[in-house]
Amino acid sequence: MNMFLRSLIVLLPVLILIFFAKILLVDDEIKFKDFESKNFPEFSLNDLNGDPVRAQSLDGIKLVNVWASWCITCLVEHPFLTKLSGQNFKIIGLNYKDSNAKAVAWLEKHGSPFLFSIYDPRGDLAFDLGVTGAPETFLIIDRKIVAHIQGEITQKKWDAIFAPKIFKARQPS
Amino acid sequence: MIGEIAHFLSLSAAVLFGLILIFNFFFYFGKASPNQLVLSTRLFNQACWLVFFSFGIYIYLAINDDFSIAYIASHSNTQLPVFYKITSIWSAHEGSMFLWIVFLIAWSILFIKSLDQNHPLKKLTLLMLSLIILGFLLFLLLTSNPFERILPFGALEGADINPVLQDPALAIHPPMLYLGYVGFVISFSFITAYLVNGNFSLQWEQDIKSWSLVAWIFLTIGIALGSWWAYYELGWGGYWFWDPVENVALMPWLAATAFMHSLFASSKSNVLKAWTMFLGILIFSLSLFGAFIVRSGIIDSVHSFANDPQRGLYLLTFSGLISLFAIGVFAYRLPALNSSNLVVTGSKESFLSMNNILMITSIFSIFLGVTYPLIIESIYSEKVSIGPPYYNSIFAPLILIAAIFIMISIDALWQRRMSFRTFILSILTPTILSVLTIYIIWKITNVFSVLAFIGILSGLLILFSYSIKIITNFIDKKYINKGSAISHIGLGVLFLAISLNSILSYEKNLNLAPGQSIVINDSLKDFSFKSIKVLEASNHDVISAEVSVIQDNRSLSLNPQKRKYTTRGQITSESAIKASVLKDTYLTIGDQLDNGSWTFSLKINYFIKWIWLSVAIMVFGMLLTIFKNKTS
Incomplete structure (x- = not known):
């Protein structure tokens, strides 16, 4: 068995590995397109002021945060949401299985990070979204659900899950 | 709390496997005492049991709806029967990786037990196995942790299992396949140990023969069940689609089949020894490659798990290093492995080596089919598909x-x-x-x-x-x-x-309104669409069509259905299948058109049951071989 063949046996797998590493490292913008990207479900609900919510309000880059006055974790993540809204991120609340009066009182007490809140007392829209409990946060880009965080939204989750998608969406195509 | 115990057990196991490696590495070059192996084996067994307990606790958590665990919350639901609460564990990436590791450990602990304490290769095999297990455990714990909590308060209700996975086939298809995939870790580790050890007068074939035969059976059944499931339950209408993930399962299967043949030849005479060892290394390397393809999301497929480049990179690096190590040692030892006897032309060995070459050619062709779209995409940024x-x-x-x-x-x-x-x-x-x-x-x-x-x-x-x-x-x-x-x-x-x-086989696309009927051909007369009903079931709505057909002068009634699952909004299609010995009549309902009529897809599939029957025959033959191997 000559040296050439022996080195070839090792060289070939090495080349294959380098090829895959290259694809993983370089092309991930193209390769890792989102599978779960699906349309935001249709709904006809009012906001907490009683005005109907229009689907156009979900154009552009929006966050939809599922919250309720009875939800303690929502209070925990409230400062972070406030910080985000301070950085000019548009957050729409989805008030989940709550009463209008309690929800409004909660927002008055703690301050509102939301543009407005969709009032969903029976959890219809939340059901269509596949919400399992409050809090949950959806990243919506042009009425499409692009990413989803269950539970408290933190800086770490934000950086890992939402930030890359927002960065990508803001790139001129 | 219980979740943390399971998490801790898995972590401890990883530490123990690491300790075995470090401990043996430092003593390897010195004079080895027999106690060293005794201690390593004990540590190894204990580490394995820690993982088993950890998995047991995880099953307990899944059964008891602990939705504070993120993975269970997003893949299970209180409404599910206990059976699906358990199978939901392997319905997505993290849990199925956990199952994969449990099987890896089960094979390893059994094999190490079967080796005599004085076996010259025991220590090296044990180290190789520990290294592989440690690599996968770290992969699980670092990049895909199934124990992650939703803090500080968990979900009230789980997001439910994907409805296509709510099927008994899910309970057996992935476990069988994994048992097959990871079963070849034994031949891989043992051959690598043999090559590192360098004493080529040792007889090694008999030690791994039965193990590899059993792994082959699991892999075969796993692949066949996947194909059966796609046809009967998922309504794909066919048995094989050359989907990338089917292909990455077929490659180790072909390598394993060639390996079994070579192993028999190799135990009769030494002429195919190098071939056998190469194939033995190749099978597990291809299994690892399959894990990488499926779990990195590098290729779009029905089977792919969520995309995560970080996972892909870890798996690529780890499985690459493991495979390269084995192949490197193989290449290094190759001159010594080659027997002085040449293969006699016209002997059984000569035909077997020809078949090995054919198998390697097939594997390479599939490999090319899987990677070619990636190559083209990375060079020309164009999408091509290989069908x-x-x-x-x-x-x-x-x-x-x-x-x-x-x-x-x-x-x-x-x-x-x-x-x-x-x-x-x-x-x-x-x-x-x-x-x-x-x-x-x-x-x-x-x-x-x-x-x-x-x-x-x-x-x-x-x-x-x-x-x-x-x-x-x-x-x-x-x-x-x-x-x-x-x-x-x-x-x-x-x-x-x-x-x-x-x-x-042939396929007809039909378009009928309720009450209409048509003649399709001589064998299929009077296909009539009687009515359509909308029903409500526990967690889904059902659209059910009632169709009757006169086929070969026999009257059949078919009820194809569509289901809309309320929790996830997913729509699945339940085909109606009437099977006879020669052919299956397979009817799927499509969409309703504007004029009120419905589309149907009617497939007449000949000999499709014979495909699974043939696999059963092959497996039966292999069982006889194992039995013979055990008694001789």
Whole structure:
């Protein structure tokens, strides 16, 4: 068995590995397109002021945060949401299985990070979204659900899950 | 709290496996005392049990709906029966990786137990296994942790299992496949240990023969179940789609099949030793490659898990290093492995090595089919897809050559040239019978396709040669290897069924309103769409059509359904299947058109059941071989 063949046996797998590493490292913008990207479900609900919510309000880059006055974790993540809204991120609340009066009182007490809140007392829209409990946060880009965080939204989750998608969406195509 | 205990047990196991490696690495170069191996084996066993307990607790958490665990919250639901609460564990990436590791550990602990304490390769095999297990455990804990909590308050209700996975087949298809995939870790580790050890007078084949046979059976059943599931439950209408993930399962299977053949040759004489070792290393490397393809999301497929480049990179690095290490040692030892005896032309070994070459060619062709779209995309940024025509045209000639070698090799002897007379006698009758049968098939079916007829010829050659051999040996009361004969007959039936299925089956797309009926052809008269009903079931709405058909003068009623699952909004289709010995009548309902009529897809699938029957025959043959191997 000559040296050439022996080195070839090792060289070939090495080349294959380098090829895959290259694809993983370089092309991930193209390769890792989102599978779960699906349309935001249709709904006809009012906001907490009683005005109907229009689907156009979900154009552009929006966050939809599922919250309720009875939800303690929502209070925990409230400062972070406030910080985000301070950085000019548009957050729409989805008030989940709550009463209008309690929800409004909660927002008055703690301050509102939301543009407005969709009032969903029976959890219809939340059901269509596949919400399992409050809090949950959806990243919506042009009425499409692009990413989803269950539970408290933190800086770490934000950086890992939402930030890359927002960065990508803001790139001129 | 209980979740943290399970998490901690898995972490401790990882630490123990790491300790075994560090401990042995520092003592490897010094004088090894027998106690060192005793201690390592004990540590190894304990580490394995820690993972088993951890998995046991995880099952307990899943059964008791602990939705504070993120993975359970997003894949289970309180409404699910206990059975699906358990199977939901392996319905997505993290949990199925956990199951994969549990199986890896189960095989390893059993194999280490089976090796005698004085076995010269025990220590190295143990280290190799520990390294592989540690790599996967770290992968699980670092990149895909199934124990992650939703803090500080968990979800109230789980997001439910994906409805297509709410099926008994999910309970067995992935576990069987994983048992097969990871079962070859044994031959891989043992061969690597043998090569590192460097004492080539050791007999090694018998130690791993039964293990590899059992792993082969699991892998075969796993693949066949996946195909069966896709056809009967998922409503795909076919048995094989050359989907990238099917392909990455087929590659280790082909390598494993070649390996089994070589292993038998290798235990008779040493001439195919290098081949056997190479194949043994290749199988597990291909399994690792499969894990990488599926779990990195590098290729779009029905099977892919969520995309995560970080996971992909970890798996690529880890499995790359493991495989390169084994292949490197193999290349280094290759001159010493090559036996001085050459393969005798016309001996059984010569045909087996020809078949090895064919198998490697098939593996490479599939590998090319899987990676070619990636290569093109990375160079030209264009999307191409490689479909069945590529695979069919590549495989047809390879199958025919393989079938011819199988036919000739039946009468060939180990290490001796076969006489010209035996050669002619062994091929004459099967060839004449096959050609005659092909002519009859052509006359009856009145269709001709080169590729399909090559497949039919291959199947017939194998079937006739083995049948003749069995009959003559039975009359002459001569010995025949029953396991091998039955497995090969299974293979012949498989080739025949696939080819006949491809030429005879047909599909009709229909468009009918309730109350209408039409005549399709001579065999299918009066297809009438009677009514459509909308029903409500516990967690989904059902649209159910009532159709009656007169097929071959028999009246059939078919109820294809569509289901809309309320929690996830997913729509699944439940095909109606009526099966007879030769063909399946397979009806799927499509969408409602604006004018109120519905679309239907009607498929008549010939010989499709024979495909799974043939796999069952192959597995049965392999079982006989294991039994024989155990008793001898």
